[in-house]
Amino acid sequence: MDHPQAQTVAEFKARIEHYLTQTALPDKAAISAKAYLKATCMAINDVIHHRLHETVQRHQTAQSRSINYLSLEYLMGRMLSNNLHNLDCFAVAAEALQALGVELTDLFEEGHDLALGNGGLGRLAACYLDSMATLELDAMGYGIHYQHGLFEQQFHHGRQIETPDEWREYGSPWEVCRPEAEQEVFLYGHVEIDTGEQGKVTKTWHPGQIIRGVPWDVPVVGYRGKTVNTLRLWESRASSHFDWVAFNEGNYQSAHIAKNQAETISKVLYPNDDTAAGKELRFIQQYFFCACSINDILARFQERFGDDWSQFPSQVVIQLNDTHPTLAIVELMRVFIDQHQWAWHDAWEMCQQVFAYTNHTLLPEALETWSVDLFQRVLPRHLEIVYEINEWFLNQVVNQQWPGDVAKRRALSLIAETPEKSVRMAHLCVVTAYRVNGVAAIHSELVKSDLFPEFHQLWPSKLVNVTNGITPRRWLKVCNPKLSELLDQHIVGDWALDLTQLAQLKSLADDASFQQKFMAVKRHNKQCLAQTIWQQCQIRVDPDALFDVQIKRLHEYKRQHLNLLHIMALYWRILNEPDFTMHPRVFIFGAKAAPGYYLAKEIIYAINCVAETINNDARVKGLIKVVFLPNYRVSLAEKIIPAADLSEQISTAGKEASGTGNMKLALNGALTIGTMDGANIEIAEEVGRENIFIFGLNVEQIKQLNNEHYEPWHYYHQDSLLRHVLDSFLSDQFTPGRPGELSAIRDSLLEAGDPYRVLADFQSYCVEQQRVNDTFCNSARWAKMAILNTASMGKFNSDRSINDYQRLIWSQIPQKKTLQQWSQAS
Ligand code: 26Q
Numbered sequence: 028m029d030h031p032q033a034q035t036v037a038e039f040k041a042r043i044e045h046y047l048t049q050t051a052l053p054d055k056a057a058i059s060a061k062a063y064l065k066a067t068c069m070a071i072n073d074v075i076h077h078r079l080h081e082t083v084q085r086h087q088t089a090q091s092r093s094i095n096y097l098s099l100e101y102l103m104g105r106m107l108s109n110n111l112h113n114l115d116c117f118a119v120a121a122e123a124l125q126a127l128g129v130e131l132t133d134l135f136e137e138g139h140d141l142a143l144g145n146g147g148l149g150r151l152a153a154c155y156l157d158s159m160a161t162l163e164l165d166a167m168g169y170g171i172h173y174q175h176g177l178f179e180q181q182f183h184h185g186r187q188i189e190t191p192d193e194w195r196e197y198g199s200p201w202e203v204c205r206p207e208a209e210q211e212v213f214l215y216g217h218v219e220i221d222t223g224e225q226g227k228v229t230k231t232w233h234p235g236q237i238i239r240g241v242p243w244d245v246p247v248v249g250y251r252g253k254t255v256n257t258l259r260l261w262e263s264r265a266s267s268h269f270d271w272v273a274f275n276e277g278n279y280q281s282a283h284i285a286k287n288q289a290e291t292i293s294k295v296l297y298p299n300d301d302t303a304a305g306k307e308l309r310f311i312q313q314y315f316f317c318a319c320s321i322n323d324i325l326a327r328f329q330e331r332f333g334d335d336w337s338q339f340p341s342q343v344v345i346q347l348n349d350t351h352p353t354l355a356i357v358e359l360m361r362v363f364i365d366q367h368q369w370a371w372h373d374a375w376e377m378c379q380q381v382f383a384y385t386n387h388t389l390l391p392e393a394l395e396t397w398s399v400d401l402f403q404r405v406l407p408r409h410l411e412i413v414y415e416i417n418e419w420f421l422n423q424v425v426n427q428q429w430p431g432d433v434a435k436r437r438a439l440s441l442i443a444e445t446p447e448k449s450v451r452m453a454h455l456c457v458v459t460a461y462r463v464n465g466v467a468a469i470h471s472e473l474v475k476s477d478l479f480p481e482f483h484q485l486w487p488s489k490l491v492n493v494t495n496g497i498t499p500r501r502w503l504k505v506c507n508p509k510l511s512e513l514l515d516q517h518i519v520g521d522w523a524l525d526l527t528q529l530a531q532l533k534s535l536a537d538d539a540s541f542q543q544k545f546m547a548v549k550r551h552n553k554q555c556l557a558q559t560i561w562q563q564c565q566i567r568v569d570p571d572a573l574f575d576v577q578i579k580r581l582h583e584y585k586r587q588h589l590n591l592l593h594i595m596a597l598y599w600r601i602l603n604e605p606d607f608t609m610h611p612r613v614f615i616f617g618a619k620a621a622p623g624y625y626l627a628k629e630i631i632y633a634i635n636c637v638a639e640t641i642n643n644d645a646r647v648k649g650l651i652k653v654v655f656l657p658n659y660r661v662s663l664a665e666k667i668i669p670a671a672d673l674s675e676q677i678s679t680a681g682k683e684a685s686g687t688g689n690m691k692l693a694l695n696g697a698l699t700i701g702t703m704d705g706a707n708i709e710i711a712e713e714v715g716r717e718n719i720f721i722f723g724l725n726v727e728q729i730k731q732l733n734n735e736h737y738e739p740w741h742y743y744h745q746d747s748l749l750r751h752v753l754d755s756f757l758s759d760q761f762t763p764g765r766p767g768e769l770s771a772i773r774d775s776l777l778e779a780g781d782p783y784r785v786l787a788d789f790q791s792y793c794v795e796q797q798r799v800n801d802t803f804c805n806s807a808r809w810a811k812m813a814i815l816n817t818a819s820m821g822k823f824n825s826d827r828s829i830n831d832y833q834r835l836i837w838s839q840i841p842q843k844k845t846l847q848q849w850s851q852a853s
Contacts, residue, residue, distance in 0.1 A: 034116055040123035042070040061197065063127070064134045067120060068107060068200035074114055075246045076203075079255040086165040087331065092341060094159065094166040094837055095324050097355055098152040098348035099316060100144030100296070101170045101258060102177075103245070104661030106201050108135050108505050109157075114252040139194045140662050141201075141245075142176035143260070145300040146580040147687055148387050150661065151466075151825075152348055154687075157498040158825040160249030160256045161524070164833070169320040171312065172202075172243045172260035173296045180619050180658045185635030189298075189622050202243040202260070208326070210240040211266070212318040214311065218407045232365065232408035237266040238289045240319035250500050250523060261319040263292035299621045300580055301393040305449075310397055310405060317355040321345075325362065340380035344837050347384045347460070350395045350452035356382055356459045357409045360416075365408070371415065376843040383836045384456035384463050385493075387684050389470070389478055390584070396449040399442065413450055417441040420458050428485060439481055457482045457489070461841045464493045464832075467685035467706040469726065491835045494709055495685040496825035499526045502691045506665035509548040510695065510817075517541070527821030532814055542810035549672070549696060549813070556670035560615075560654050566642060568652050572611035573803050576692065577675035578659055578667055581618040581627040584682040588630050588772055589785045590614070590675055591637060593796055594653060595752045598641055601650055610803050613652045617659030617667060629771045631655070636761040636769065664688075669695050672813075673799060676701030677792065679783040681726040683707075690823040696813040698802075700795055702788070706823070713819040718812045722795035723788035732787060739777050742786040749789055753777065 046066035051058040086093070111117040121131040144150065152168065159166035178189035215235030222228055245258040265286040291308065292315050324343060332338045345355060356378055363374035388394070402410045421436050429435040437444070441454045457463050457479055465471030471492030475483040483490055504511050504523045514522055517535060522528045535541040553570040560568055577590050594614055600607045616634055620627035638653035656663060674692035676683075676699050683705040693699055693710055700720040701707040711719045724732065743750055756773035759766035776785055803809050821827075 034119055036119050036122045036126070039070060039116070039119050040126050042073065043067055043123055043127065046070055060129075060134060060137045063124070063129050064107070064137045065200050067124065067131075067134060071107075071110055071114060071116065071120070072200065072246075074116070074252070075110065075248055075255055078248070078252060079246050079257070082254050082256065085254075089165065090342075091165055092344055092837060092840070093327075094164055095320070095343065095345045096152065096155065096159070096166060096168045096348065097317070097320055097345060097352040098149070098168065098170055099313065099351040100149030100348075101141070101152045101156070101168065101260075102144035102146075102149035102661055103141035103153045103258075104501070104665070105135060105138040105140055106245075107138050109501050110248050112505050113157075113161075113248040113250045113500060138662075139196075139199070140176075140660050141194060141199070142192055142660055143170060143173050143194075143296060145177055145296070145298065147685075148300070148349060151495055151687060153661075154496065154498040154501075154825040155829060156247045156256065156258060157249070157500060158496070158829040160247045160254045161251070161498075161500075162826060162829055162833075163249065163254040164256075164829070166256050167324075168247065168256070168258040169316070169323070170258060170260045171293050171296075171316050172241075172262035173293055174262075174290075175295045177296055177619065177660070178298055178622070182631075182635060182655070182657050185632050185639065187620055187622075187628055187631050191295075199245075201245050203246075205242045205244055205259075208242045208259075208323060210242075210261075210319040210322050212238045212240055212263075212315050214238065214314070214405055216407065218411065230365065230408065230411065232361075236288075238292065238315060239264040239266050240315065242319070242323070259320075259323065261293065261316055263289050263315055265289035298619075299623070301388075301390065301582075301621070302395050303621075303623065305397050305401060307401060307405065310401060313351055314354045314358070314406060314409075317352050317358050320352070321355050321358045321362065325359075336377070339377060340843075341840050343381050345382050346832070346836070347382060347456060349385060349387045350456055353384075353395070353452040353456050354406075354409065356455060357406075357412050357416075360412045361408060364412070373844075375416070375419065378459055379461060380841050380843055382456075382460045384460040386453070386463060386465055386470075386474055386478070389473055389684065390682065395452040396443060397452065399448040399450060402450055410450075413441060413455065416455070416458065424458075424485060435481065453479075461489070462491055462836045462839065463489055464491045464836065465684065466493065466495045467709060468492055468494060469681075469703075469708050470684040470705060473681065473726070493828055493831045493835065494822070495687050495690070495706060496823050496828035497687055497690045497694070498825045499523050499694065501665070502668070503694055507548075507552065507669040507695055509551055510545075510669065513544055513548055524826070525821075526824035526826070529818050529821055532818035536811045536814040536818065539807070542807060542814065545696065545814050545817075546806070546810050549670070552669040553672075556615075556666055559666055560656065563656055564654055566652060566654050568613045568654065569611055569649065572613045572652070573672050573800070574613050574615060574670055575673040575675065576615045576667060576671040576697065577677075578615070578617035578664060579686075579688050581620040581624070581630060583626060583630075583775070583783050584679050586677050586679065586783055586785055586788075587616065587618060587634065588776075589677055589788065589792060590616075591630070591634055592749070592752050592785070592789060593793055594641070594651065595637060595755060596748050596793060597651060598637075598644075598647070599748065599751050599755075601647055609650055609800050611650050611652075612800075613654060615667065615671075616653075616655045617663060618655075619659055626771060626775055629769070633756075633761070633769045633772055640761045664691070668692055668697075671695065671697040672803065672809075673697060674699045674701075676704075676707050677723070677788075678702060678704045679785075679788075680704045680724055680729050682783070690820065693816045694820040694823065696817045698799070698809075698812055698816060700792075700799055709822065710820075713822055714816050715819075718815050718819075720795045720799055722791040724784065724791075729784060732784065737780065737784065737787070739781040739786045742789065743777060746790060748793075749786065 043066045046069040050065040051062035111120050124131045156168050176192040181188045213234030216233045219231045240261045243260045247256040360374050363369040443449050465474040475490050518531045520528045557568050557570050668691050671692050674697040676689040680702050685706045702723040703725040753773050756769045762768040
């Protein structure tokens with residue numbers, strides 16, 4: 028076991044056998060798949076940890092700015108297959124296991140997803156870790172070691188049931204505990220103000236509770252395996268000191284309560300992907316995470332540079348993934364001021380040089396605020412610092428620009444006065460960060476024009492765009508081996524590194540023999556998915572049908588119900604129009620709803636009811652099947668995406684910041700039906716308007732409609748097909764014997780003002796869907812378009828996104844004080 032680089036089949040086999048002695052008992056016939064899986068993971072961990080050590084050493088001597096990516100969420104998915112591919116030992120491992128009588132791909136299914144996130148934002152963080160390691164950047168991901176990640180979803184009589192995710196039930200082979208990097212976090216208590224001899228005011232925080240933060244490191248293997256970075260996840264534990272005080276006093280009960288309280292902090296991921304009402308535990312979770320991460324960043328800096336703080340801005344950048352880790356700013360201020368006794372303005376200048384912030388949403392209800400009361404109770408010292416930053420901002424910045432303008436002060440203040448006095452986290456981020464970015468071109472423009480127009484006026488070069496991307500390793504090479512093999516045969520160079528090389532396919536788009544090969548791969552993938560659908564849902568689907576896919580979190584703005592209305596309309600036409608015909612289609616959904624999101628859950632129920640009715644109606648003659656695959660997650664996405672013909676990206680224009688599923692599906696040869704929203708716009712630009720199905724109102728038209736007064740009944744009265752469909756929600760057509768059970772959806776569309784303009788886009792959506800159908804009937808035409816979609820996705824490589832971050836943000840070191848002045852300051 029001396030040479031962890033060893034890559035021959037025989038050596039790999041020996042390594043697995045060695046670890047089997049730890050993961051299995053000697054009865055060979057009874058060795059479980061789980062034991063083989065664990066032994067295989069341990070075998071490649073030898074290689075991974077060796078490379079991790081090399082990487083750390085390389086980065087230590089490189090003196091480059093290290094990137095700290097702070098995110099409350101990481102959706103890593105399964106790790107084995109991805110790690111094997113990135114280390115280029117997939118074939119070796121497969122052969123070694125074969126020699127042991129085990130099928131490697133069977134082992135994959137035993138692996139648990141790391142589901143420490145909700146959706147797009149969490150998966151983006153995972154793609155970026157992959158790209159940062161691939162580009163050999165000195166980057167560390169920080170997150171929370173949730174005991175339970177995103178809930179597992181089941182359907183009971185069509186309704187979503189949540190059960191806890193147990194990703195560590197049997198331990199995870201990928202994580203390593205690092206007790207030497209443990210942190211202490213303080214909460215509650217009060218602040219004491221002392222005026223010293225020269226009138227110098229010092230503030231001392233006397234906390235009421237101490238929590239331990241224990242780091243678990245997950246290695247992140249870059250493509251080709253040279254760089255292995257770290258994702259550091261914090262687990263909360265009771266301070267042992269606290270436990271023993273109570274215990275020794277004979278108060279066993281309260282010792283346990285303290286322990287449980289502390290461990291609750293990292294117990295569970297909040298399953299909302301829009302900001303819900305400010306819950307104390309979520310606030311504490313955010314602070315716990317920020318305090319651990321900031322103090323770890325400082326410890327790692329001081330290990331290398333001691334107290335030479337002049338180096339800090341050139342050596343450290345902290346990227347905030349949305350506002351969830353905003354408290355990191357305030358914590359860094361507090362440590363500099365209270366722990367290091369810096370002057371307030373020195374601490375503030377430093378913070379303004381190291382933080383950058385990514386915005387992922389324009390939805391007003393999703394902009395985080397925390398009540399001042401809660402803030403005061405949990406983090407009294409931090410609240411003072413927020414007030415001080417606000418004072419600086421309002422007096423030194425706002426008042427300079429707009430002297431005496433009270434309305435501006437109110438609008439821009441870090442503190443909102445109504446409906447409740449609260450801290451606006453996004454404002455704190457924008458005021459502090461030296462760069463703020465949106466996640467797609469249109470989104471970044473809307474951030475400037477609609478979300479933060481005054482901030483944009485104050486600091487015109489602060490707001491930039493970095494269009495999201497996806498890693499072509501997981502989202503093509505790993506999940507679609509058949510297509511990867513075909514690409515390898517026809518593309519010169521490594522497309523998995525330089526995805527723009529896929530453009531070489533463009534010259535083959537008209538080639539009948541290549542079209543045939545490309546579509547044969549698709550057909551194979553559809554067959555595999557058909558099997559999964561049979562196993563999961565006991566529904567038979569025809570691989571020659573058009574596979575129409577909408578996979579994403581369930582949200583009104585994403586408009587799964589628009590898709591549903593179209594399905595119901597087709598069903599109505601099949602039953603009522605004797606001449607109606609269409610190419611057979613399978614509508615495939617995957618979506619989790621936040622447990623407290625009533626209408627989202629009603630939409631899931633409605634889709635399942637409509638599916639049940641249509642799938643069992645012989646009159647449909649198999650023209651339509653509707654499949655809602657339960658428990659949508661990364662590993663299920665990896666099965667659905669390679670098999671998709673059509674990608675549904677149908678959000679209300681202006682609402683989806685970017686979307687990333689749109690990129691994954693197009694990369695795997697699905698055509699998009701979508702609105703001019705988020706990254707769809709850039710996808711359309713890349714593939715050309717003739718290779719995408721665009722429908723509906725654009726952002727300008729939606730704004731205009733809103734100004735004019737929107738009247739959903741207008742569409743109801745004007746369109747008889749829409750009327751039939753909406754009225755069927757009142758009948759028992761899809762809920763036999765229980766009429767009106769689905770009426771909440773109809774009510775939201777007609778009585779509650781249809782906030783996401785579903786009815787306004789319905790007709791145009793149906794027209795475009797008809798074009799999809801007609802195009803699919805011309806299989807050569809469809810094949811050409813599909814090939815051109817794959818060929819045109821080069822831009823959406825997350826390596827390109829990370830290079831953009833590097834160029835526009837991380838390599839920019841704002842100059843404030845001179846280096847000499849910094850040395851004096853400390
Ligand atoms: C905040 C406070 C309290 C509880 C929950 C939250 C919370 C958690 C997760 C708020 C939002 C999220 C997730 C947001 C998200 O996934 N946004 C998506 O980010 C993608 C990556 O940029 C974009 O492609 C999507 O358009 C965007 O919706």
